[in-house]
Amino acid sequence: MTIGSLAPAPAPAERKRSRKGKEVEVERLPLLPSRREGAGELSEFNGASFAGGVFNLSTTIVGAGIMALPATMKVLGLVPGIAMIVLVAFLADSSLEMLLRFSRAGKKTSYGGVVDDAFGEVGRVLLQVCVVVNNVGILIVYMIIIGDVLSGTSSSGEHHSGILEGWFGMHWWDGRFFVLLVTTVAVFLPLACFKRVDSLRYTSALSVGLAIVFVIITAGIAIVKLLCGNISIPRLLPNVTDLASFLKLFTVVPVIVTSYICHYNVHTIENELEDSTQIRPIVQASLTLCSTVYITTSFFCFMLFGDDTLDDVLANFDSNLGIPYSSFLNDAVRVSYAVHLMLVFPIVFFALRLNMDGLLFPSAKPLSSDNQRFTLVTVLLIALVFSGANFIPSIWDAFQFTGATATVAIGFIFPAAIVLRDPHGITMLRDKILSVLMIALALLSNGIAVYSDVYSIFHGSKASPQA
Structure with a gap:
């Protein structure tokens, strides 16, 4: 089953009424057998709720990005940094509105279907490749952060101990590889076995709650320290002294873009x-x-740690914060967000598996009706993500790679290109202007970001906030 293979919305005569008396479009339920293949299973599903949709979509958005955004404040300063978060949120909303509008016009029920409608099979396959690259990168980031929190990390030559090391000391069983292996087998594999995204609504609700807990604790710590005079308002504008520092400003764009896809x-x-x-x-x-959540976290974390903010801000929560119960609060922050990421993992993995299956088995029957193929694709993808998390040292590296390539294409270039292609003649002048602007900004900012990385490599510095 591919991202573009979901059938168009059926005619009214082909629809099924739920127990609540509302029409449920049978063919629109992804990863489930069609009515001809298993009407019995389908009759149990009455449709997802508004709250469930908000939780699942919010969980898709708020993942690892919240941990990397404070580091972007260190590069940009608070004012440009917050402005960039708001701007990208506006562009993301506009691109999603365009995408949904063209899906209705073409009676398509998937992103790939809309792309296929505008650019044919080649466009759909290219989109699927981008989704696979993006989601593999994002899931690797999740695992890296979980490893940093539980097992510790060494950034800029300084070791930051993990929770297990802090609680029990250094042992073989609290090393990164073993901890990620146990987490993968005990948490990720079971949660990855659900075949309907609405089945994840409860874990998504819990993950959003844990992200809010993280924000509340961080804000509370920063406010207490500010009132006690232990910290001050952080730098508002970027510190640009030469060409390298100017180019480094653009390296944050892929990180912010990734946070909204x-x-x-x-x-x-x-x-x-x-x-x-x-x-x-x-x-x-x-x-x-x-x-x-993004703005609040970025503001208060940058206020707390200033220019010492790390690529993964969770790693900053391993030292004395200068307030009572510092150790307890550090552990609460790190544990809550590590669990949050564990619960985000399956909803991002859901789309990854769907698109990878579409690339590998484009003509096969629906994935849910083939347990052997479902298991094979699931296990192979989780093994790939697990391997990447053990070989990629920094979330900044993973964010820049995916953000400068596949993520920008998924979030901005494809939706804007569909609008400019206008297969159904519904594009307005405002849409065309916004689409051209989105493509230009995406190509320019990410081109400069890639150039900055290459420039830094050849000049012996690392293009990240730690440089």
Whole structure:
């Protein structure tokens, strides 16, 4: 089953009424057998709720990005940094609105279907490749952060101990490889076995709650220290002294862009809604919630740690914060977010598996009806992510790679290109102007970011906030 293989919305006569009396479009339920293949299983599903949609989409958005965004404040300063978060949120909302509008016009029920409608099979396959690259990179980031939190990390030559090391001391069983192996087998594999995204609504709700707990604790610590006079308002503007420092400003763009990409899951969530017209309010509510979390976290974390903010800000929570119960609060922050990422993992993995299956088995029957293929694809992808997390040392490296390539294509270039292609003649002048602007900004900023990385390599410095 591919990202573009979900059938168009059926005619009214082909629809099935749920127990609540509302129409459920049978063919729009992803990863499930069609009515001809298993009407019995389908009759148990009455449609996802608004709250479930918000939780699942918000969980798709708020993942590892929240941990890397404070480091972008160190590069940009607070004012440009917050402005960039708001700008990218606006662009993400616009691109999602365009995508949903063209999916309705073409009666398509997947992102790949919309791309196929505009550019044919080649475009759909290219999109699937981008989703696979993006999601593999994001899931590797999740595992790296979980490893940093539980087993510790060494950044800029300084060792930051993990929770297990702090609690029990250094042992073979609290090393990164073993901890990630246990987490993968005990947590990721079971959660990856769900075949419907709405089945993850409870874990998504818990993950959003844990992200908010992280924000509340961090804000509380920063406010207490500010009132006690132990910290001051952080730098508001970037510190640009030469060409290298100017180019480094653009390296944060892929990180911020990566933090808002949810386009690969929005149709899956819409297809399972009891009322599909709720998808726009769900998108807007999710983006508002996530932007608030991003801005609050970036502000208070940068206030706490200033220019000592690490690529993964969780690694900063391993020292004395200068307030009572510092050790307890450090552990609470790190544990809450590590568990949050464990619960985010399956919803991002859901789209990864769907698209990888589409690339490997484009003509096969639906994935849910073939348990052997479902298991094979699941195990192979988790093994790939696990291997990457053990060989890539920094979340900044992973973010820049995916953010400068596949992520920008998924979030901005493909939606803008669809609008400019305009296969159904519904594009307005405002849409065309915004689409050209999105493509230009994406190509320019990421081209400069890649150039900055190459420039830094040849000049012996690392293009990250630690440089």
